[in-house]
Amino acid sequence: MRSILPALALVVLAAPALAADRPNIVVMMTDDQRHDYMSCAGHPFLKTPNMDRIAKEGFRYTNAFVTNALCAPSRATLMTGQYSHLNGVRDNMGTTLNPNAPWLPDELRKLGYEVAFCGKSHVPGHFRDKTWDYYFGFQGQGNYLKPLIAESGPDGKIGPDKPYDGWIDDVVTDKALAWVKKPRAKPFALFLFFKSPHRAWQPAARHKDLYAGAAVKKPALWDDPGQGKPRAFLQAANMIGQYPDTKDYDGMIRDYARCITGVDDNVGKVLNTLDEQKIADTTAVMYTSDNGFFLGEWQRFDKRFMHEPSVRVPLLLKVPKALAKDCVPPGSQPGAMVINPDIAPTVLELAGGAPPKAMQGRSVLPFARLPPAGPLPPEMAPREAWYYEYFEFPDPSHNVEKQRGVRTTKWKLIHYYDPPFKFKDAYELYDLEKDPEERVNLANRPAFQGTVKELQEKMAALRKELGSTDAK
CATH class of the missing domain: 3.30.1120.10 (Arylsulfatase, C-terminal domain)
Known part of the structure; x- marks a missing residue:
């Protein structure tokens, strides 16, 4: 399923650039964010100016999906380019990463990158058995307030978990950006994985009253009984009201949106730091989520099922200036179906490398490139x-x-x-x-x-x- 590398990447591989000449890469991931909960996707009251900026200066892939709509499996897929059945992380109940699975950060290190991980992994081991140039991560779901987080030292060794004051995604982002600002001779790759907007939702204090006057409308499918759907769907324990944090629907939606706004604040910090460091033009920025989320369809919440609210995710990509000249205009919305095993091959193509054969995705970059005058090359053919x-x-x-x-x-x-x-x-x-x-x-x-x-x-x-x- 892996794509043939486009001509530009083949040129890079034929005459390898110095590591310092390769673009920096930032990959951001949220937790449980639906594809339509961004203002650039048409949400009626949620404001996400910084996510919108990535979409405006880059591309918004409008048909992006995950292949297993669950936290740990999705994160493992992003890092390996493999489906859950192959990389070993099938669920949130302790299945572990296959030691033979390809590992995107290691592939980047081979290409001369310094690589950091900051935030939520949810995979057993918390990615602490891997090699990082910088690590600042937490166990499990983490706490929105007073989070316990472990940090690596100058020797690369990861210290004990200790408490930090503040809202978790603010704390993690500030640490990540302090690392970005350090002088270095190599390009960097930063994996910044947020906790928000995972339930139970606790917005940052600055947003506790945000959207208080917004009109929360129930989805069109709220009153649909699901007639004709099998018992396997109808019997699931994911009905609105079954858990304390889902009893107040309007409050739940507002808090979900407030948490996403907190993420957007931190996306803004990332973009502003790239501008301030004068590296925005030489940095690729990707933004996605580990899965979608039911928010009242059939009066349900959560994810896991293959229905569209659960499997569709945001996927935004801003490419370095050197690549943008070969692409469709900024703000374009490629409509080809793309999936989360595609992320690792995409990152490696941005880095000037090729994905290992064991990766099962294909780069999404060709779908943003200007089409040739003749027949489409294989890598630009949409997935069927x-x-x-x-x-x-x-x-x-x-x-x-x-x-x-x-x-x-x-x-x-x-x-x-x-x-x-x-x-x-x-x-x-x-x-x-x-x-x-x-x-x-x-x-x-x-x-x-x-x-x-x-x-x-x-x-x-x-x-x-x-x-x-x-x-x-």
């Missing part, structure tokens, strides 16, 4: 379909069953393949062109059995290609 997988069952909190699925530009097939009931093989099928909100499940209708079979075959082919051959 992608595969989804979810493993965390049984799970004591949300009761979401194992599932796998396939999505094309028109169709989505979801397969609950191992339900603990008398019946087996529950399916959902949606025509995304006619039913983008996924209201009408067509899976059991006789007229669509041919489509179900075709998508089953496509999913089987993708699983074979990706090495997902286990029965579970």
